[in-house]
Amino acid sequence: MPINPPSxxxxxxxxxxxxxxxxxxxxxxxxxxSVRHDSLPHVFLLSCNRAPAMVRRRDxxxxxxxxxxxxxxxxxPYLERFIHAEIYRARPDVVAVVHSHSPSVIPFxxxxxPLRPVFHMSGFLGSGSAxxxxxxxxxxxxxxxxxxxxGEALARSLAGHTCVLMRGHGxxxxxxxxxQAVYRAIYAEVNAKLQLAAxxxxxxxxxxxxEAQLSSDMNDGQMPRSWNLWIKRLGEVDxxx
Amino acid sequence: MPINPPSxxxxxxxxxxxxxxxxxxxxxxxxxxSVRHDSLPHVFLLSCNRAPAMVRRRDxxxxxxxxxxxxxxxxxPYLERFIHAEIYRARPDVVAVVHSHSPSVIPFxxxxxPLRPVFHMSGFLGSGSAxxxxxxxxxxxxxxxxxxxxGEALARSLAGHTCVLMRGHGxxxxxxxxxQAVYRAIYAEVNAKLQLAAxxxxxxxxxxxxEAQLSSDMNDGQMPRSWNLWIKRLGEVDxxx
Amino acid sequence: MPINPPSxxxxxxxxxxxxxxxxxxxxxxxxxxSVRHDSLPHVFLLSCNRAPAMVRRRDxxxxxxxxxxxxxxxxxPYLERFIHAEIYRARPDVVAVVHSHSPSVIPFxxxxxPLRPVFHMSGFLGSGSAxxxxxxxxxxxxxxxxxxxxGEALARSLAGHTCVLMRGHGxxxxxxxxxQAVYRAIYAEVNAKLQLAAxxxxxxxxxxxxEAQLSSDMNDGQMPRSWNLWIKRLGEVDxxx
Amino acid sequence: MPINPPSxxxxxxxxxxxxxxxxxxxxxxxxxxSVRHDSLPHVFLLSCNRAPAMVRRRDxxxxxxxxxxxxxxxxxPYLERFIHAEIYRARPDVVAVVHSHSPSVIPFxxxxxPLRPVFHMSGFLGSGSAxxxxxxxxxxxxxxxxxxxxGEALARSLAGHTCVLMRGHGxxxxxxxxxQAVYRAIYAEVNAKLQLAAxxxxxxxxxxxxEAQLSSDMNDGQMPRSWNLWIKRLGEVDxxx
Numbered sequence: 001m002p003i004n005p006p007s008x009x010x011x012x013x014x015x016x017x018x019x020x021x022x023x024x025x026x027x028x029x030x031x032x033x034s035v036r037h038d039s040l041p042h043v044f045l046l047s048c049n050r051a052p053a054m055v056r057r058r059d060x061x062x063x064x065x066x067x068x069x070x071x072x073x074x075x076x077p078y079l080e081r082f083i084h085a086e087i088y089r090a091r092p093d094v095v096a097v098v099h100s101h102s103p104s105v106i107p108f109x110x111x112x113x114p115l116r117p118v119f120h121m122s123g124f125l126g127s128g129s130a131x132x133x134x135x136x137x138x139x140x141x142x143x144x145x146x147x148x149x150x151g152e153a154l155a156r157s158l159a160g161h162t163c164v165l166m167r168g169h170g171x172x173x174x175x176x177x178x179x180q181a182v183y184r185a186i187y188a189e190v191n192a193k194l195q196l197a198a199x200x201x202x203x204x205x206x207x208x209x210x211e212a213q214l215s216s217d218m219n220d221g222q223m224p225r226s227w228n229l230w231i232k233r234l235g236e237v238d239x240x241x
Numbered sequence: 242m243p244i245n246p247p248s249x250x251x252x253x254x255x256x257x258x259x260x261x262x263x264x265x266x267x268x269x270x271x272x273x274x275s276v277r278h279d280s281l282p283h284v285f286l287l288s289c290n291r292a293p294a295m296v297r298r299r300d301x302x303x304x305x306x307x308x309x310x311x312x313x314x315x316x317x318p319y320l321e322r323f324i325h326a327e328i329y330r331a332r333p334d335v336v337a338v339v340h341s342h343s344p345s346v347i348p349f350x351x352x353x354x355p356l357r358p359v360f361h362m363s364g365f366l367g368s369g370s371a372x373x374x375x376x377x378x379x380x381x382x383x384x385x386x387x388x389x390x391x392g393e394a395l396a397r398s399l400a401g402h403t404c405v406l407m408r409g410h411g412x413x414x415x416x417x418x419x420x421q422a423v424y425r426a427i428y429a430e431v432n433a434k435l436q437l438a439a440x441x442x443x444x445x446x447x448x449x450x451x452e453a454q455l456s457s458d459m460n461d462g463q464m465p466r467s468w469n470l471w472i473k474r475l476g477e478v479d480x481x482x
Numbered sequence: 483m484p485i486n487p488p489s490x491x492x493x494x495x496x497x498x499x500x501x502x503x504x505x506x507x508x509x510x511x512x513x514x515x516s517v518r519h520d521s522l523p524h525v526f527l528l529s530c531n532r533a534p535a536m537v538r539r540r541d542x543x544x545x546x547x548x549x550x551x552x553x554x555x556x557x558x559p560y561l562e563r564f565i566h567a568e569i570y571r572a573r574p575d576v577v578a579v580v581h582s583h584s585p586s587v588i589p590f591x592x593x594x595x596p597l598r599p600v601f602h603m604s605g606f607l608g609s610g611s612a613x614x615x616x617x618x619x620x621x622x623x624x625x626x627x628x629x630x631x632x633g634e635a636l637a638r639s640l641a642g643h644t645c646v647l648m649r650g651h652g653x654x655x656x657x658x659x660x661x662q663a664v665y666r667a668i669y670a671e672v673n674a675k676l677q678l679a680a681x682x683x684x685x686x687x688x689x690x691x692x693e694a695q696l697s698s699d700m701n702d703g704q705m706p707r708s709w710n711l712w713i714k715r716l717g718e719v720d721x722x723x
Numbered sequence: 724m725p726i727n728p729p730s731x732x733x734x735x736x737x738x739x740x741x742x743x744x745x746x747x748x749x750x751x752x753x754x755x756x757s758v759r760h761d762s763l764p765h766v767f768l769l770s771c772n773r774a775p776a777m778v779r780r781r782d783x784x785x786x787x788x789x790x791x792x793x794x795x796x797x798x799x800p801y802l803e804r805f806i807h808a809e810i811y812r813a814r815p816d817v818v819a820v821v822h823s824h825s826p827s828v829i830p831f832x833x834x835x836x837p838l839r840p841v842f843h844m845s846g847f848l849g850s851g852s853a854x855x856x857x858x859x860x861x862x863x864x865x866x867x868x869x870x871x872x873x874g875e876a877l878a879r880s881l882a883g884h885t886c887v888l889m890r891g892h893g894x895x896x897x898x899x900x901x902x903q904a905v906y907r908a909i910y911a912e913v914n915a916k917l918q919l920a921a922x923x924x925x926x927x928x929x930x931x932x933x934e935a936q937l938s939s940d941m942n943d944g945q946m947p948r949s950w951n952l953w954i955k956r957l958g959e960v961d962x963x964x
Contacts, residue, residue: 467752511949
């Protein structure tokens with residue numbers, strides 16, 4: 001029995017999110033973004049196995065929490081769809097997930113240094129990012145979250161945070177909307193770049209927890225300003241090609 | 242009673258300033274530039290709540306020093322228009338203000354290191370940038386200058402300087418013309434990048450105060466060369482779209 | 483007697499590889515990519531002396547392991563075709579070679595620091611890159627591999643590795659396909675940038691050998707995703723101009 | 724009596740050099756390139772006071788070693804034409820001069836660290852760059868070389884080197900042709916970036932003097948490959964606009 005299709009607006013927004021993440025330098029050929037189905041909370045939307053910059057409407061597939069496609073598709077899935085599945089399962093508050101190898105974040109992941117909020121734009125980092133060590137869950141692996149088991153371990157490391165750094169791999173951020181998850185992926189990268197430079201200059205005064213919370217709440221109201229710019233930067237976009 | 246409108250040339254120049262600041266990497270979706278009204282010294286021009294790259298003629302609004310719009314508008318204002326209002330109030334010599342989160346400056350702001358002039362192009366930094374700690378004025382906040390009270394505190398930190406670094410936030414520069422404020426925003430960022438690299442190499446020999454002053458005076462005469470280039474880089478610009 | 487021509491598809495792929503390497507910032511005016519002839523294992527294809535971004539179909543020449551052209555050409559060859567010749571001679575498993583001066587790798591080459599795999603994308607670095615010191619083989623030189631003798635010394639340093647850093651010069655990577663060699667040239671550069679930043683932050687936890695091997699094997703299956711993106715980024719390409 | 728005009732090819736080449744230096748990130752609104760007149764060795768060609776990216780055929784002016792225009796012009800000259808005049812006077816071997824504020828070089832200039840050749844492409848740096856301290860010649864100034872007196876002091880610091888770093892200002896390179904001077908301006912910047920990163924990684928093994936000399940000689944023969952690429956990158960160029 002076919003599932004309820006997601007709203008066309010949601011599909012379009014996910015295609016835009018993919019293109020924005022590439023344009024903003026957060027993903028290259030790899031990385032992926034997903035969003036929870038708007039009427040089926042146990043289903044999420046994710047592209048088939050394509051570079052985010054090339055994702056089109058027809059590439060968007062619906063998956064269940066086992067990582068199985070529940071809409072028609074003959075395309076290969078991303079090996080790491082379990083990142084998304086297990087986070088949606090563990091975190092009912094999460095509506096969107098972005099996984100990337102954005103370059104400034106990885107040095108923190110591989111030295112076990114948390115990201116901490118350097119400025120108001122990254123208040124969502126709160127008192128710091130979470131850390132995931134895949135060896136603890138899976139021993140020696142190819143570093144990918146290619147099973148429900150590893151996805152569950154990742155979701156456990158993420159816990160209540162907005163961002164988890166993955167040693168030898170990259171990072172994953174979550175949001176209460178697709179716009180928010182994209183925003184967080186972009187500003188986790190910006191924050192990492194700033195934090196790296198700041199740590200070289202001296203002792204860094206980070207936002208404290210209350211500042212971080214107040215900033216994060218405030219930014220949510222300002223998000224359309226950035227989102228509109230990111231869309232505009234894409235120029236004319238054909239979502240079908 | 243409606244106020245005297247600003248000259249159309251001034252409005253156009255402010256639109257250009259917004260677009261230049263984006264093109265030069267000083268602002269992203271956030272940040273703003275203002276200019277004092279050319280016939281009403283207690284009024285300034287600032288865009289409504291839009292990303293600088295997308296500001297058009299019709300987005301420019303006139304505000305008084307209380308931060309209230311004094312020209313017709315139905316758009317949301319920037320939350321931080323008080324940065325501009327209070328600096329214009331405190332500093333009659335200031336004709337233009339740029340507030341940004343330009344990336345190389347922030348590491349200095351969060352480690353309480355002043356920017357100092359590395360080369361003649363940043364002579365305007367004189368004997369160093371000012372520093373603003375919002376906690377001293379407002380305790381724990383969302384880091385924004387969202388009231389006259391906080392704006393006044395910021396203006397007090399700025400004092401007679403050309404540039405104030407704002408911990409956990411960004412920076413603000415002022416100028417005696419819009420061109421000069423844009424120039425200073427751009428070269429504060431350039432200087433920060435150079436200073437960061439130089440501090441890693443050894444002891445830095447900065448311009449002394451007299452060199453800084455002489456350089457700054459000299460640069461004012463060379464400004465059109467850079468301004469013309471910045472405009473040219475924008476290509477064909479439609480100020481109404 | 484003329485040799486068997488290579489397949490037109492292979493020639494086209496090599497032209498694309500050259501353009502991709504420029505577009506991805508791995509080569510500037512210098513650097514070169516080659517591929518083994520698809521029916522003559524003792525012959526390889528390499529452009530004549532041109533900037534990679536400007537290589538066209540008609541610039542592709544066939545060379546033997548002595549570095550002599552075995553297809554018709556009246557153009558100057560690259561001085562360093564012996565890099566390619568001697569690696570193909572020493573390593574029957576190698577199907578493609580990329581030599582570049584990609585910028586993040588050189589600091590490692592001149593400080594005798596090996597590249598080590600920071601994340602799964604660079605699993606091919608295994609337990610570290612090889613190092614080549616031209617003075618040991620040739621005394622004081624112009625640093626170029628301009629003879630079979632020097633090429634052989636380089637191949638000896640490369641040994642069974644995928645990547646060799648060349649002091650005072652650049653680096654060379656090899657692959658079992660042209661796609662793989664291009665991928666490795668790109669991600670050796672990415673890894674170097676990440677490793678440089680990570681070493682500044684603290685002790686780096688690299689992939690261990692097994693993780694590196696598993697990652698490398700996995701990536702080979704994901705390569706088309708990146709290759710398609712790299713091609714797409716080039717826009718409309720005329721392989722004849 | 725009017726002077727012999729320079730060859731039109733030389734004028735065109737100087738316009739291209741200006742545009743290339745901007746496209747390659749060596750100059751912004753400031754900086755300038757000159758070339759010695761092809762039939763009058765005591766005359767050199769330099770643009771009037773314009774951003775290099777905007778220089779056109781009609782902006783090229785002939786100057787004598789006193790810094791006075793000897794071809795017709797009604798435009799303002801660069802304040803610093805004395806850099807060029809005095810170097811041409813002191814160094815009969817020099818055919819072209821580039822002065823810039825290229826960003827990676829300045830940290831070396833302000834910490835009194837010489838540039839040294841990290842790789843063969845910068846063999847022209849020989850045993851290191853020269854250093855110029857304007858205070859020694861002129862006391863406190865606006866840092867500009869705005870007189871024959873200061874130009875002469877700069878030329879004295881340059882002595883027989885190819886590159887002089889200017890504290891609090893930028894750098895100047897010379898060449899035996901315009902192509903060579905442009906090449907050196909570009910690779911002085913590249914070398915500085917590499918040297919900065921390498922010094923952070925450990926002890927750097929620079930080219931020794933003989934390696935530097937041999938590399939430099941070799942590169943001269945490879946220069947057209949890079950020059951052709953730099954021209955191509957400019958796309959369609961109208962030298963009159």
